[in-house]
Structures are given as structure tokens and as C-alpha cells.
Amino acid sequence: MALLPQTPPPVGSHNSPSGLHLPDIDDDEPLVELLRQLSEYLVEAIDAPHTFEQLRTASVGHILRPLIHYLTDRCHHPDIISALLILKWQFAAGERDDRGIHESRGYACEIVAWRFLAHLTDDELIEYLLHELPSVTSGPSGEEVDPDEDNSRGNASGRNADDGNEAERAGLLWGGRPMTDPPQAAVKRTASSSAEEEPLSSFVGLNALEIAAVANAKQFLSQNVVQKIVDDIWNGRIIFWESLSVHSKKKAKIYDTRRADPYCRLRVPKYQKGFEALFFALFLVLYYAVLVERKPEQFGFVEGLLYVWIAAFAYDEFGEFQDAGSSFYATDFWSLWDLGIIGIGFAYMISRVIGLVDNNAHTTDVALDILSLEAIFLLPRVCSLLSLIPFFGTLIPCLKEMTKDFVKFLGIVVILFCAFLTTFTMLARGEFTANEMLWIMINLMLCFVVLSNILLLTSLIAILSQVFTKVMDHAREEYLYQYSVFVLEASASRRLTYYFPPLNLIPLLLFRPLRICLPSEQIRSARIVLLKVTHFPYIVGIWIYEELNGLMNIWQSASISQKRLNYAGNYQAAPRSLRKPNLRSRSEASIPKTPGSGGRTSLGFHEADIAAILRRVDERMATLERKVDQLST
Template identity: 45%
Template sequence: MATTPVGDVPTISSLEDFDNLVTKLLRHICKVVTAPSSFEELRTTHYARALHPLVKHLVDNVNHPATVHALLAVKGHFSATEDEDDRGITAARGLACELVAWRFVTHLTERDAIDHLCSDLVQRRPFQDGRPHQVADEESPLLRDREAASEELGEDDDAVLEPTGGGESFAKNYESLNALEIAAVSGAKKFLSQKAIQRIIDGMWRGDIMFWQTMSPHAVKRATVYHPKRFDPYTRLRVPLYLKIFEVLFFAAFLAFYYTVLVQRSLHAVTGTEVMLYVWLAAFAYNELVELCDAGVTFYAADFWAIWDLGIIATGMSFFICRMVGLSTDDHVTTDTAFDILSVEALFLVRLHPYFGTLLPCLKEMTKDFIKFLGLVFVLYLGFNTTFGFLARGTFSFREMNWILIKVFFGSSYLGFDVAEQVSPTLGPGLMLIFCALTQFLLLTIIICLLSNSLEKVMEHARDEYLFVYAVYVLEASTSNRLTYFLPPLNLLPLLLRPLRLFVAPDSLRACRIALLKATHWPLVALILAYENGRRAISGRKEFRSSLTTPTSSSLMRRPVSMQSPLMSHGAIGSPPGRQKNAGNLSSATGASEFESSQGRINALETLAISLKSQLQTVESLIESEKARSAALDA
């Protein structure tokens, strides 16, 4: 690890310098990280010497809303070029970007952290001296001073300044994404698994952080802490927790229609249940299309389980086409084929749920390795199948021989030995012995070891993997640029308004969509509000009971100074934005937090002492009054 001053990291004041910031960060990370290192080594051994000066400089001197975006974009660049580096330095540099981004966020207040993580990377075009100022956008080069940067890097690092993605700039790749989405696209799993970041993602999951405050044609998307009295109740339809509940109910109805159609198996007419199944299929397909358009191909592809959704759509369309062809031609064979295709739909409909936790990332990696291994199995099997097929001419057909070999491959080795002499008295037994040995011992042993290694590799980072899947789902559900989100199957209703786009102004059309949303989704919003009001009433009742059963002095002694997260306190909305810095020398955030914590304990103890002193004076006055009363009675 090398140490260099961070003075060449620019002090920037507007988003127009995003390209310059990326260049400087890229150059600085390449300077200070010169050896392969793990995340733990960077966090414990090398942080204070190599990365802490950069974090301190960014906190003290850099005031740019896209600082975290730039760090994670550099991480994505290192991840894309990681396969070209056999030394492991590129991977270490990517981890260093994640570490710096995480430590930078820990120095921010709650309000600033939300702004830095949840704001989209938007390019602006301000005017200077009467003419447009040249700002980085999808048509302008990202690295203006690439030649100067290359001069300060070694020969081995020249290629690291070349943006990936077919020559496109970083701004082109990430212009419509916020920092959390860039982290998901770039695979910054260590960054997303940190508690400071997960607190923001959990707030988005529960609806404590919302991106839309009002349902109006001129509403602006901005991440804000939720307050019931300041937000339109219909914005609660965008909470990922409620979206997941409605998704489960939608799939429950989907399964009910699906199994009913399979059991009825109407060959000559379309039943009402089958019509409802078509409606559910169309609603699901349109919802996936909307998510793809809103999230973009890059971010949508980050969800591995989107393949299952595409499988549902493809199988449903195949069933519909075969079904219509069979009914129009009165062909029972085509109709039977349609229902056979519908039977395959169950493989995708009864899909795995994200709450299986770490099992899903394990299954994902093991599936990838298994698919790679199938190539070797196919080549080996094709050779033996051809050999046995020609040797068994006149005794077994190619189809019969192929089925026999499949049975042998899956464990029926005795069947292969029984027919070996019938295949060929000379070569059959020997070749069958080799085939059984390869399949039953070599290939099965290899696949077990391969999948075991995949499982062990994923389990080492199981928490990071699962939190990554969780973060991707929350971001897909809550960060869309679409104001009016219709839940399926009601999402088919806005299609009726699409012809109005030809002669209605966009604001008027948006107002129509809002009116349609409120007219169709008010029962769902009523259920959400009833649930939230009931939850707040129950929690308030519990707090009231605890206050009655707990003495004042003991509660003061037990209550932590900073027990409640700012996200759960509505008073955090009005808190002034700003970073927590020491006046003079900001050595570390830990020291500042420890100082604030100790100062808070001192204030709490002083409050307790004043309370006890007041109570003691009250008791003393009562004693004096009782003494005076007793003396008067004795007299």
C-alpha cells in the first residue's frame, strides 16, 4: 500500500464536476492501493494509513451531492475490469471504493445520508457568461483531463482510466440511478451490507423514507422522511412492505385460477375462470414491462430471479396461443398441448420467496455452477450415445438406446450391464463398464465437490449476499420515477388512458391517472391507514402503561441517551442539514460520537440529580409540616 497526499482530489460545488471527481478518485485509489487486500485488511490494517486521509478530505473539503455516486461508479469500473487483472489489485481497489463510500456516509447526518444515497444522478446545464456551460452528459466526454491523469499513473494503470460499457461514459451508464442503485449494479455488496446503509434501506422497506410526498401533476421525486400529516395517504401504495403483501395476495389468486383451470380442463369453451387467468397473466406481464422500463435493463438484470418472471410470461403466452389455435381449428391435439404447456407454468408460479434468506444466494450460485457443468456432461453423454446407438443397430433403436443410457446415468447401472451383450458381444460390456464408472463415480463426485465449494464460498459471505438481494428488491419497489403505480391486476386500467396521449397535455393526462388511481385504490389505502393507525395506537398504549408501572427516577436511570433512530422520529424532518464535524480537527467520527454520548450521559445525570433534589425538598417540606401539625395537636 502506498500513501500519497489527497490534495489533488478537487473541492467541487456542483454536479457539473462529476466527471472530474470520478477522474480524481480513480487516480487516487490507484495510487494508494497497490497490493491485493481483502476488505477486512483494508478496514483494519490499511485504513488509517492509506484511506482515512481521503475520507477526511472528502468530509472536510468536498461538498458535492454525487460523492457517493462517484465512488460507487469507480467501484463498478474496477469490477468490470477485474477479470483482466491476475494480481488481484483491481478487486482490492474496488473494495477500497466501497470502504471509503461507507466511511464517508458515517460522517453524514441522517438527512444528508438520505440525500446522498437516494438522489438520482441528474445532469444540469447552468449558464455562465451568457452561454451554456459545458457539463458532463451522455454526449460529452467523462474524463477531460485523462492525459494528465495518465501521466501520474504507472504504465500498468493506463487502461484503468478507460470507461467500460462499450466506450460510454460513467454519466451515460448511471445518469438515472441513485447511489444505492449504482451500488447494486456495480455489485458493491460490502457497502450495502453495512449497518449505516441498511438503516436507510430498512427505512425505505417500512415506508419511513418516501420518494413522493404528494399525488399531484407537479409532484417532484425526492427522498424524505415520512410524516402522516404531511404526506398524501395514496403515496403509501409505494411502500415495499405493502407491495410485497399485495404481491403475495396477487399470486395466491393467480395460483387459485391456475389450478382451477387445470382441474376443469375445458376442451371446447373458455370458462370464466380461464378468462380471469388471462387477465392475471396480462397484468403480470404488463407489470414486469413497467418495472423494466422504470428500472432500466442494467438494474433490472441485477435481479437473478427476474428469469423466473420471464418464464411465467413466456409459458403463459405459449399456452394462450396454443389454446386459441386449438379452439379456432377445433383441434383436440393442439388443445391438449396447450394444457400440457400450462402444466409447466407451475415450475415458475410456485417460486421461491426472498425470505428464505441465505438459501436463495446459495441456490443461485449452485445453479450457475451446475449449468456450467452440464456442458461437460452433454459432451461426454453425446459421445457414448452415438457409440452405443450405432453398435446396437438391429437390436435397439436410437430412441430406445438413448433412454437406456439416461436410466444408467441416473443410477440404474444394472440395466446397462443387462443389455451390454445385446448391444455388442465384444465391445458392449467394456464400454458400458467405462460409461457407468464415469457417470456413477467421476461425474457425480465432481458435481458434488463443485456444488459443495459453491455452497462454502457463498456461506462465507451469506449475510452480504442476502442483504444484496434484499436491497435490490427494495430499490426496485420504491425508487421508480413513476408517480402513479397501479397494483396488478388494476394496472391494466391505465391502458385505457393511453390513447389520450395523442391530444391531451401531459399534465392533464397525469391528473387523469391520479384520479383513476384514487378511484380504484381507495379500499387498499383505507386498509393501510387502518393498519398504521392501529399500530400507532397499540404502541402508544404500551408506552402509556409502561409509564404508569415504571417510577420516574428508575426510568431516568434505565433510558439510554440516544435510543431511538432518527428515521423513526418525525422530529427528524425539521432537523437542519449539515455534517457532524469537529471544530478545528476532525480526527475520527468515533471520537466525536463518544464525546456526544458522554456529554449526553452527563446531561441525563444532571437532570436526574435536579429531579431527586426537588423530590427531596418536597419530602422535607412534608416532614416539617407534619412536625408542625403534631406539635400543634400536642399543645
């Protein structure tokens, strides 16, 4: 949706102290109208480039303060955070000048969203950050979607917060306004609405945190109030599923051990990533076993297991793509590696089958050579959990940005190579063919690169150094952005019955044919039963881990309490002279007296006044001492 031009303020709008027209947002405001009002205020308020730090300080931040106060005091729209982050994405997409004004407006969106969150309670934080933008034509919100069905988050099937009747009355972006315009105006308005809704369709079904990842709102995601929610999702203190039943719905809430189904712990991102690492480790073992054994003429049991692992991983990745949608899926750094593993794995499987069927030794050898390439993607993917460590998590975005600039730089080398190849091919016509000249040029190009490394390599190092410095200047934001995407990618699924690979192939082979003759509720119930049977060992492992972790926390708490009691006991046993200095005696001794002055000191004060002051000091100290003793106890 293009940024809307400024229009006169609507009736009932409010003015800020700076003269800007504050938005007038109702709780049921359509998303397009919400975006329009916020966009108008930000466009009017920010007309010069500013950095994020400037906008968050008092020197420039006063521009945003009226909007923050208005949203905090009067706005209760559930999509307000999502709207601000969508505007961040729109301003970034609309950056066409070199002044950086749109970038500043994007920073303003992040700051307003962050300051708004700072005034919320924990329950409100969960509601605003994890509320998903509803769609129009899908089923009820949170209803489990069969992974074999179309549940793409970017399309209307699989996302909705209202029932079917409400969906018929109200659209996502128009809110069910009556068609009171003339027919021609209605047609124009409908066309305009469709043009505005089309870019926003990719955000349907995403919550505010996922929209922040898509919008590259790294400053917003790095704030402590946001990271607290991300950490709670990672550790399972915030869950999206509380029970396993046919009518369960996805809704973020605080985990309650007394009410939640133990099998819902399978959806905790920390456990999902742990079992994923185990899956990749076994994947790597099978990979090495097949290549080391290397039997081109035979098809063994281990190779069959490798086929199962590749198929299960591909099916699981397809389900993740459907759950996350293309926009959010592309933000995950490891998605490219997963696609590489799947592509090479299927190329190996196809060529291997062709070689065995045709009894062609050459094709079989080529298949095993293709499988050898799998290590390029598989080994780094096994170590993907290292990205949770800040040191490695910071290096990943550095390598990502440096690779982009390196690929751009290679364009210059390719252009020079093609120029020389064309020239020498024309000069050598009749003596060398084009293929022969190509091989000659490859050798010459190597010599050219070696001889010209002072120019090319120095330029490349300078470019990459600038990229590295730019990323390292925002190392914390970059790491927390990667960490947030890592966590949200594991919690994005809308499937109630999530099977870990390679067990995910069982429902695919067992229940997909039954969809023809059985209703969806019976299939869903059967999937729940199958999940509890097949994933019981996982639940036992999770239960043991949480029990040991709970005992460890109790032991640490007891150890800290014992240290406090020992400290309190030592404090009580200490002599009073060591616990509190005798202020009275020390004060009286330090005040010189003048002989024959009628009880006055050399400073002109009566001894009785000084004694009264010292008594009040002693009383205050005694009161403070009692409070300290109570706190120590």
C-alpha cells in the same frame, strides 16, 4: 469506461501525508473527471492485494484515511458516493490478473464511501444515497413519465435533474466545457468522451443504492448506516412522492403525515409487496381452478380471469423493467421467475386460443399441459416474501451460486454424452437409426451415471460444498444485499400513478387511445383521478393498518413508562439503608484506632481528616442520588 492511466496531478491538487496526490474536486465537477481523479488516487495508493478487513483496520487503512478526510472536509459533490460505487464496478470489471489488486481497489471504494457516510446527518444521507445520476436530454427530474411511453432508466428519456436549457449547455460527463481545442483535437476528444460515456449510460437515472446493487457492493450495503436508509424506505419513513398532482416530482424526503397525500402510501415498498403477495395468491387460486376444472372444449369465466391476471402481471413487469433499467432489473433474484411465469402464461394462452379456434382437441390438451408447468415458477414466487426472513434470505444466494456451478458441471456430462452417442451411432449404422440410438443412449447414460456416482457425484458435492461454505462465510452480507435489492426494486418506479395489477389494465385500455387527441397533462390528471377511485380500498386498508400499528406503539410505550414509574416508586419507598449503604459508619468501623495516639488511627491518619473525607463522599453520594431520582422520575 476503461480505467484511466495515471497522469500528472492537476494544478491545485493537494498532497496527503503519505505523498499521494489527493484529488481536487469541485462541487460541479463532471462525472468523468470525478471518476478519473478518484481512480488515479486509488490506483496509486493500492498496489498490493488486501482483503476488506485489512483495508478497514489501522494496519492498512491508513492508506485511505487522507482521502476520507479530504472528502469529508472539502467535498460536497452530490455524485461522490455514486462515483465511488461506479469505480467499484469498473475495478471489478477490470480484474484480469490473479493477484486481486483490482478487487482490493474495489473494496477501497466501498470503505471510502461508507466512512464518508458516517460523517453525514440524516438529511445528508438521504441526499447522497438517493440522488439520481441525471441524464442530458430528458425532462425535468422527478417528472412523472407515462408508463406507456419510453421511460427506460438506461436511456436518456425519463431521467434528468436539470431543465432543458441547462441540458443544452452541459452534458452529463463533460459539464459544458468550452470547445477551445482545434477542430481535430475536438473531434478526438469527442470520440474519447463518447467511448467513456457509453459504459456509464447504464447508470443514468440510478441512485447510489441502486448503483451499489449493480456493482455488487455487498460490503457497502451491509453497513448499518446504509441499512438504516434501506429500512426507512421499506417502512415508508422515507418517501419519494409527497403529493399527487400534475406537477409532482420524485424526491426522497422524510414522511410527514401532515403534508403527504395518503395515496402516496401506495408507493411504500412494504405495502406494495404485501398487495403483490395477495395478487399472487389469487393468481394461484385461479391457476388451480382452471386445471382442476379442466374443460378443454369450453372457455369459462374463471379461465377468462386467469387471462386477465397473466396480462396484468406481464404489463406490470414490463413497467418495472422500464423503471429499473436492464442493469438493476437483472440484480433481482425473482426477475427470472417472473419472466418464466410470463413466458409459460403467454405460451398457454396462444396455444389455447389456437386449439379453440381450430377445434383441435390435441392442441387444447397441449395448452393445458403447458399451463401445468406454471407451478414450477408460480409457487416459489408466491413465497418470495420469505426472503425477508434472514434464514431463507441466506439460502437464496446459496442456491443461486450453487445452481450456476451445477450448470457448469453439466457441461462435462453433455460432452461425455455426445461423445458416446457419436461413437455408438457410427458403430450401429445400418442396424439402428440415430433416433433409436439416442433413446438407447439415454438409458445407457442413466446406467452410466448410477455406476459412476462415486466419481461424478462426489466431485459435484465437493464443488457445491465449497460454494455453500463461501457464501455462508458472508451470510449477513448476502442476505442484506438480497434484502436491499428487494426493497429498492419496489421503490425504483418513476411513475407517479402506480396501479396495482390487475387494475393496471384499466389505464392501459382507457388512456392509451386518448394520447392521440389529448395533451399529456390532461391524461395525467385523469390518471390521478382514476387512481383515487380504483385504489380507495387499498388506502383504507393501509390507513387501518397504520392506525392499529400506531395504537400498538403507544400502548407499548405506555407499558414501558408504567414499568419505569413503578420502579421509581418502589425505589423511593425503599428504606434509605437499602437505597444507599452507610459508607461513613462502615468506613469508621473498618478503620482500627490506636489507643493514646492523639486521635490517630493505626494507619497514621487523623480522625478529623478521615471524617472530612467521609463527609465529601457523603455529599457526592447525595448528589448522585438526587440525579438518579430525577432520572427515575
